[in-house]
């Protein structure tokens with residue numbers, strides 16, 4: 458591997474060293490006869506163990522590991538940057554989607570194959586070192602949360618990999634309390650491959666194309682030629698590159714849709730102050746597609762610069778998810794993750810009522826200050842943004858872009874449906890499966 462000057466050409470140019478890009482770069486560079494260039498806008502510095510500590514999310518103002526877009530509402534939409542991308546900064550919740558979340562995926566995505574690809578990541582000895590949080594690692598509020606819900610809904614045995622409608626102990630990608638990133642799991646072991654080059658601190662502005670064929674990428678004043686370009690820049694980064702290149706492909710060439718899981722927080726003041734632990738260790742998935750998230754403490758404990766507002770339980774609508782937009786105005790991306798519709802708002806309200814009842818119940822009386830439970834009026838984001846180039850419509854079942862040769866998208870952009878768990882495990886599963894097919898071609 459060399460860091461630094463970009464080569465003039467590569468057989469495959471991969472844009473983005475995030476959750477998906479690291480998987481694709483490793484798999485395609487196993488063949489020594491294929492030259493692979495992985496371009497990343499973030500730094501070549503590997504995130505240290507302190508950065509990857511699960512007891513913090515390194516996304517505060519000015520973080521070198523994150524990029525923030527401001528929604529018109531004023532809310533921040535954050536994405537990871539650097540080696541590992543969002544896998545270096547996320548909550549470390551690594552849950553499969555429910556098996557029936559895949560029923561509307563394009564043909565070629567059979568559930569047994571999906572399960573096998575997940576298992577390579579989260580199974581025993583899997584690449585992402587996934588394990589459920591143990592009982593003695595739980596925050597006090599999480600222990601109460603699990604005890605409360607286990608009387609009401611079914612409970613998934615923590616070792617089971619597939620989530621259920623009911624109580625789900627979170628499975629996390631980690632080595633102890635250190636986040637295991639896609640870069641650690643996939644890139645580190647491939648660094649000495651002479652056919653893999655990592656060009657960090659390099660931002661792809663646009664694609665070079667002529668006729669209906671993409672022939673390379675434009676990075677500042679430099680053009681790098683490519684046999685194939687694989688965009689792994691994330692649902693927003695990839696959308697920005699396509700829009701800037703005039704290759705968005707939807708009904709309106711200036712806009713791409715993007716999906717999100719909106720969330721409402723129910724705050725309370727805590728009577729207990731336990732040792733810091735991972736942000737999210739247990740969730741309930743409801744029959745009406747909500748995810749109730751038991752956050753371990755105030756977000757301000759996890760994100761530098763955030764004003765303390767007290768701990769909270771989150772309620773997020775997981776399906777169908779909002780529909781927002783990414784567009785370019787004056788050369789800069791404008792991201793709006795969309796608003797919940799009337800039906801989603803009604804479901805959120807039911808979830809919030811259930812959480813309020815829980816926090817005011819006798820089971821929580823000795824850890825929640827009386828009279829302190831309050832619903833945050835702002836509908837927030839889960840930082841999940843996905844689905845800007847969905848498979849089955851704007852891309853095919855392997856991320857190929859309809860009507861364009863030499864271009865493929867393999868990242869959260871191509872998730873074609875909403876899942877009832879967070880997207881991280883599924884983005885990596887998808888990258889692993891597509892890369893395996895491409896490698897054998």
Ligand SMILES: Cc1cc2nc3c(=O)[nH]c(=O)nc-3n(C[C@H](O)[C@H](O)[C@H](O)COP(=O)(O)OP(=O)(O)OC[C@H]3O[C@@H](n4cnc5c(N)ncnc54)[C@H](O)[C@@H]3O)c2cc1C
Nearest residue numbers: 473475476477498538542543547548661691694869879881
């Ligand atoms: C703060 C936060 C917390 C989250 N928590 C969770 C969680 O706990 N569980 C969960 O399931 N999901 C979580 N997510 C979502 C999950 O991390 C993402 O869905 C997933 O990592 C997306 O992977 P990706 O490969 O599509 O994109 P990313 O991992 O974001 O990778 C994209 C990469 O492309 C690079 N890039 C972008 N544009 C360019 C360009 N023009 N040129 C060069 N490089 C470029 C970026 O710097 C980045 O490294 C979280 C996300 C965030 C931001």
